[in-house]
Amino acid sequence: MYQIIIHGPQGAGKGTQAQILSEKLGIPMLSMGQLLRDEIAKKSEMGLAIEDTLRKGELVDEKVTSEILKKRFAEPDATNGWILDGFPRMMAQYETFDFAEPTHVIVIEIPKEESIKRLTTRLTCDKCGYVSGESLGFSENQSCPLCEEGKFVAREDDTPEAIERRLEIYHTDTAPVLSEFEKDGILHRIDGVGTIEEVHERIQTLFT
Numbered sequence: 605m606y607q608i609i610i611h612g613p614q615g616a617g618k619g620t621q622a623q624i625l626s627e628k629l630g631i632p633m634l635s636m637g638q639l640l641r642d643e644i645a646k647k648s649e650m651g652l653a654i655e656d657t658l659r660k661g662e663l664v665d666e667k668v669t670s671e672i673l674k675k676r677f678a679e680p681d682a683t684n685g686w687i688l689d690g691f692p693r694m695m696a697q698y699e700t701f702d703f704a705e706p707t708h709v710i711v712i713e714i715p716k717e718e719s720i721k722r723l724t725t726r727l728t729c730d731k732c733g734y735v736s737g738e739s740l741g742f743s744e745n746q747s748c749p750l751c752e753e754g755k756f757v758a759r760e761d762d763t764p765e766a767i768e769r770r771l772e773i774y775h776t777d778t779a780p781v782l783s784e785f786e787k788d789g790i791l792h793r794i795d796g797v798g799t800i801e802e803v804h805e806r807i808q809t810l811f812t
């Protein structure tokens with residue numbers, strides 16, 4: 605059974621690659637960021653409490669992320685494996701991550717300038733969270749080809765300031781987590797520069 609974590613700097617293509625891998629392996633893709641945005645959309649008490657943190661690009665408290673994730677892992681579609689994007693992002697989360705056992709940690713690597721270029725033109729479906737971008741020929745407000753219900757919008761935290769902040773957090777807080785997975789022998793670094801298909805081919809070699 606595959607329990608896969610996908611990491612990488614913002615804009616590396618984690619969500620896109622997780623979506624493709626999810627279809628190929630027949631296991632669900634879980635995005636921590638999307639689970640948090642869903643909570644905000646529900647306007648639950650927890651959602652209201654974390655709204656500001658997400659807008660600024662800061663990290664949400666680990667008690668909140670663990671609680672949301674445990675609930676998601678318990679849903680029936682996740683019992684045969686999963687692909688998790690964006691967790692654990694800091695040591696405190698790694699240390700409390702005793703409720704699941706990843707088999708692979710894939711790190712998609714791209715240079716900082718590429719992150720900024722990709723994120724400032726990124727578009728996300730406001731209904732299903734499908735990620736695309738202007739570089740792939742989509743424009744803002746166009747309807748989503750995947751769920752056919754939502755429309756493409758720029759994410760509120762894809763501003764240059766929030767992007768810089770998230771990249772900084774990735775290097776200070778997430779890098780130590782990756783070192784731990786490296787010690788466990790389950791970390792795989794993948795070059796994220798190239799077309800979506802090229803990057804997918806590199807990832808796919810891990811599962812053949």
Ligand code: AMP
Pocket residue numbers: 614636637638640657658659661662663664665669689690691692693694697761770
């Ligand atoms: P993402 O969609 O992965 O870019 O995440 C968007 C935002 O959700 C981040 O900037 C954080 O505010 C929050 N977030 C996502 N994953 C985590 C996590 N593991 N821990 C804390 N906050 C998170």
